[in-house]
Amino acid sequence: MSGAEIDIEAVRTLTRLQGLTVPDEDLEPLAAALAGQLAAGNRILERYGAADAEPPVIFDPRWQ
Numbered sequence: 001m002s003g004a005e006i007d008i009e010a011v012r013t014l015t016r017l018q019g020l021t022v023p024d025e026d027l028e029p030l031a032a033a034l035a036g037q038l039a040a041g042n043r044i045l046e047r048y049g050a051a052d053a054e055p056p057v058i059f060d061p062r063w064q
Helices: 008-018 024-048
Strands: none
Touching: 008 024
């Protein structure tokens, strides 16, 4: 999945699947943030290769 595929409808679907309620005015910024995170991850994989990357053991969304 590329960052271009993260749109408002994708975010709406993902939040619904998780049982979350997100106000409509927050969907566009959330979609942009998710697309940016995905693009950053893809850049890392392109630079270092997918074979060298290990998945994170712990994910804390508060970390920035």
